């Protein structure tokens with residue numbers, strides 16, 4: 001890929017130094033080795049992997065094991081990095097970014113500002129100064145850790161049984177406390193799993209002394225002198241507690257474009273080049289709304305999407321020409337020692353319109369589910385044994401007609417050799433297993 005002619009010495013600013021921002025640096029440097037790059041983060045860390053903060057809370061990983069890029073990454077890429085710097089305003093007419101470390105002119109700007117925790121309106125939440133936490137940043141995990149060291153914590157409640165809530169719960173297991181997760185839906189991980197997969201994870205959590213309360217939520221928080229004391233649930237049940245973690249999800253952090261003409265819906269709207277309605281403003285990751293697989297326009301707050309989108313934005317900002325082709329709604333997470341991958345339609349509403357293949361081994365906690373429509377796979381869940389998930393993902397992405405191999409799909413021996421030769425070649429070349 002070549003840099004556009006006549007655009008030497010570009011000045012790029014990148015807001016956000018997490019996976020989208022860092023991938024944007026890589027995208028720019030793939031094409032433009034000379035341009036000046038300024039990166040801003042309101043956090044104080046070089047970089048860290050957000051999905052690992054529960055392992056930090058648990059004590060399994062130390063702070064210096066959370067980086068996803070070496071510290072010298074910034075030096076090698078000649079980055080002007082501004083940590084603990086909040087970007088406050090963009091002047092789109094003059095192309096100036098206003099930050100707490102000064103004002104910066106730019107030719108191109110990338111917004112990788114990620115998501116913000118959703119805070120529900122609960123009676124009494126505003127009176128709780130101590131004991132209530134969110135869980136999306138390393139500083140959240142640090143604050144929780146410190147609270148544990150300073151106070152005698154006996155009871156923790158997590159509001160939210162989705163990805164972030166359960167990762168947080170994992171961080172508390174083995175701490176010898178009483179732990180409860182409260183989930184509004186009738187199952188944990190409601191967005192990604194079906195009932196059976198949720199039940200397998202739920203049982204493992206229960207075996208680890210984690211109570212799960214479903215189809216319920218918190219209606220009232222009671223504090224004394226600002227310190228959290230009790231919660232009252234929708235069904236009237238009262239729970240005394242020392243710590244409440246609110247982990248019901250994130251929504252795109254679009255604060256920086258408020259008051260500008262950059263278009264947004266749920267997230268900042270970008271085209272397939274990750275470009276907003278302003279040709280010099282790009283966005284990607286948890287803040288960006290994009291067309292995903294099968295033309296669904298949405299924000300999917302997952303790490304691989306942020307990585308891919310940041311890179312594509314960087315390439316295009318530097319004058320390259322790369323399109324984002326969309327991802328499946330996908331999650332790849334380890335919970336309490338169980339590896340899981342789910343993608344596409346996992347839990348169709350009108351089951352009769354689909355063909356569903358399932359295989360479960362309760363004892364080994366292995367579960368495979370494949371959802372098929374008109375001889376094409378449209379979704380899958382792999383739990384416990386995820387080895388062949390990449391092949392299934394490739395079959396979905398490439399819309400392969402599977403009627404000849406249907407009966408083998410959830411077989412223990414299913415592998416590349418069962419696939420039609422033409423498709424096997426495609427996979428071996430590496431194109432078919434992209435997730």
Ligand SMILES: Cc1cc2nc3c(=O)[nH]c(=O)nc-3n(C[C@H](O)[C@H](O)[C@H](O)COP(=O)(O)OP(=O)(O)OC[C@H]3O[C@@H](n4cnc5c(N)ncnc54)[C@H](O)[C@@H]3O)c2cc1C
Pocket residue numbers: 015016017018019020021040041042043050051052053054085086087088112113114115135136137163164167168253256284285286287300301302303304306331332333334
């Ligand atoms: C506990 C937890 C577990 C997770 N586990 C998984 C998992 O297992 N698998 C998976 O795929 N995904 C997981 N995710 C989701 C994944 O971490 C996100 O999708 C990913 O981090 C998004 O990257 P991003 O770069 O778009 O945004 P973020 O990682 O949210 O980073 C945005 C950065 O921009 C900074 N910023 C925002 N506004 C400003 C401003 N005005 N000025 C300066 N800086 C600013 C923020 O402070 C932050 O540092 C998890 C998330 C959490 C919280």
